[in-house]
Amino acid sequence: MPEGALQRDPVATVHSTDVLVLGAGSAGCVIATRLSEDPATQVALIEAGPTAWNDPWIRIPAGFARLYSSGRYDWRFHTEPEPGLDGRSIHWPRGKVVGGSGAVNGLVFLRGSPRDYDRWAQSGARGWGYDDVLPFFRRMETWTGEASEERGTDGPIHAAEARHTSPGAEAFIAAARAMGHQRVKDFNGAWHEGVGPMQMNVRGGFRSHSGDMFLRPARRRPNLRIMPERTIQRLLFEGRRCIGALVRGPAGLERWEARRQVVLCGGAIGTPQILMLSGIGDGAQLQEMGIETLVHAPGVGQNLQDHFLQRMRYRVKPCRTVNEYWHGPLGKLRMAARYAFDRRGPMAIGAAEANLFARVLPGAEEPDMQYLFVNFTVTTYDQGPDPWPGFMFSACQCRPDSRGSIALRSPDPADKPVIRANYLEAPHDQHLMVEGVKYARRIAAQAPLAALIEEELTPGAGVQSDEAILAHIRRDGGTVYHPCGTARMGEDALAPVDSHLRLKGVEGLMVADASVMPLVPSSNIQPAALMIGERAAAFLRAAGR
Template sequence: MSTTDPTKPTLTAAIPLRQLKPAYDFIVVGAGSGGSAVTRRLVDAGADVLLIEAGPPGIGVAEIDEPSKWVPLGRSVYDWGYDYAPTPHVSGRTIGIPRGKVLGGSSAINAMMWYRGHPADYDAWDASGAKGWAFKDVLPYFKRCEDWEGGASEWRGAHGPLRIERSRALHPIAAAMIEGAAELGIPVIDDPNGATNEGAAPSNFNISAGKRFSSARGYLWPVLDRYNLTVVPNSLVTGLGFEGRRCVSVRHRVEGQEIETRAVVEIILALGAINTSRLLMLSGIGAPAELRRLGIGVRAALPGVGQNLQDHPLVRAVNFRAKRPLGAVSDNGGGSMINWKTRSHLAQANVHAFPVQGRSATAEVANGYDLGGDVFAIGTGLMRSRSRGYLRLLGTEPSSPIEIQPNFLSEPEDLNDLVDAVDVVMELGTSNAFANWFAGHAAPERRLNRAETVDFIRTACSTFFHTCGTAKMGNDDMAVVDERLVVRGVEGLRIADASVIPIIPSCNTHAPVTVIGERAADFILKSVGDLSEARVEGHGTT
């Protein structure tokens, strides 16, 4: 339970300066959505925890705190600066993929959407081999995370670490999108995290009192002064240390010097779907052929490391001319959302749209169209994507280049679904609900035929920043972790981030990754039992 009133977020927090000890019960690497959750629960249980974060604290930073300022955080000092590699499917373009490098991880730089998708998403995890991850298993953890403005219910939680609210004053463009959806026959629902996610609704935000409510704010800030938590920001982990099959330490840089710190009980990786796989491979855990290509010795042959990469492709975006200025930006610059089916026989909604209180475009779209003057936009994307990609190291240094390939639009059905989605968005922008705003098409400049729509999608294709799947859980030969998130083939090593997701859910990944962190802590504490005994079994003390 949160120790502070979430409607009045703590305005000041500080990371205490503590001398590093040679060993801790647990070391958590990465302070994002999963790492923050697992850290908090272990600290609450009385464990001595070292949390290592590669980025800065990010505390008291106006650009992070202000919800409307989130877009420029990509490519800032708080971002890793990664790119997706080009393919002909996206017209040979490089696509930026912002990933948070700061306390709170991507929850400190994202669009603050809290959304869990459809129950069938998690039933599919269970069916794929991640036993015990069906919706009935994860729903209690979603509820445990939440401090929902509407209070506890069958579907929602209250008094959890993360405050979740809807807009206090829905922007007219966001309200028009909900009205326009109803006009097109799409149902209007109260809460996309409720009984159904199909329809149009105000968005759920990790925002409180007008400020971003990141995982760092919710999970870490209230316990930064605990004696049994040591947080080390600006510390890049460069490798893992082993004794036999057991992972016992991490090598990390502190003030320019590389040091080694031991974990008596366990090490938890929560660096995200890109950096966790990178660290595993640099430490000799991965596909033998890939490791040998780089001259890395094989410690554990796990061919699934770096494979199964998934993300949601975003069409950024359909832009419309506005009859007048849109006024001040509110919330995260959006405010509402729609989920619908491109074909009625589908079991669940497969596409998604959201409003933009201004223009929104890839560099190529911006260069190809006149987006000057008053403009609003609607972004749309595929939430049931089929394309699968990979991650490949191009060097053996922690800072070496890396090839990240989601293979966007490589599956013809993905492209077909997006064509249908763009057609609906074009109708939406010209519906009666937008009559007081729509003053003409901007990008595209008119309604398009199918071939033209395909070309536009390839040029406008971007990302929802939902990279996942590169160290999936399951029981097949490509699984990297088991259903308790333990890395196969080694001991003392667990993963608690988006890399373990076997099949991308039809939602933003912040909420499911938080649940992964929550469950990781439960798995750890149940497996450890008495901490004092675990310290003895770990052949060390803290």
């Protein structure tokens, strides 16, 4: 692509600002809000999706299921056919709305293990150990549980344990304790091994996410411009300095220029795609697409990681599962009335009610599997809850060894990228998932959980040998929706981003989203993405940019 084509487009209207934030996801909303606290700093925030401030299905915790099935606010990504999953293509929903995936996810609010962040530092992300990142975790949150030095007390994001737990969730917790697991006081504390009610990002029974809790109160600041429904075409450069982005808006092309800094927050899929469209990536692959190489960075789009799960689905005796409310007489009305009255009941719960971190493999030094209890069963979210009483819990590998990639499908920004997750590529992942299913069955066999279960639906009682379990996992397993790592931080040559979130080889460009994570945390990644946003804002303030 000729250099001039990257720099000027005669039909684009021109806008300028001090700091240009590209992407209003979990991290981008934090960055724009924090930087605009300084009235002398002009900030513009670009987002492909709408604002949707008052959509009730975003605000109500249980609305995540409706958002998933409708595809609203979703980029609708899919992986390529996965060799490890019998050639299945997996739907990867990602938030296309102010607040990003944090506005549409299942509201599980878990940081992972403190050792996860020490591993980041050991892998080359210097200054990102647990002691380094803890102040930023605390800064972003208000924890409504027991006071602790690990938890924040006055941040915008509110976190709490589930206020309502079903009989199934209580039985799940009791069954795990019968196996010797301790009741965890705080999953986001210094040690997270054990079982307990799920922590969720909620405030007063409503979803608490960065678009609503950070950005919305700041939206009327005169130095902050929030520009929704604008898709990024490519970054703009003068020499090796990033000076802005070419954006397609409602009225056509717009050229947004940054006097001080561009911060790319496109997420684990969008960020590498935008970098490659801008000439930053593997030179040979860019040449194949007809894109001139600005920076040969073969690590862009590599190191893709995601948590993988197998759902253990059960037909159960009537025990107030969502299935019963959904299909019973006046059940939906009862759920709605309970939620309207005191913000409790099934509608106040996100994707899971209870959680267990367990060591499954012999000799494991820390939990290697996560189990999330869900008080309903679905065959697919499109069909809604199954027509019988049912619950499930998912067996999720904490730290997978398999690695995937993101690549361009074409030089057209409108074309979705090529996503290869490579699930179960690593033999260790296959072994641990099989053992994780067997361990889940041990949980299900414990009282009082066993007394509720009438039938194991998946994998099913006939699936017993290791070979049969693995075959079932390949047919049925899927994502936990935690892609990350595709523009990782590190000191080695293949790490595109340094430990101050600066893209190597250029000036004026930072990356701040889940793509910079060197390793996926042991649990859900939303709090880590928020923390990265806080850290990026602190770096920029310290640099006086």
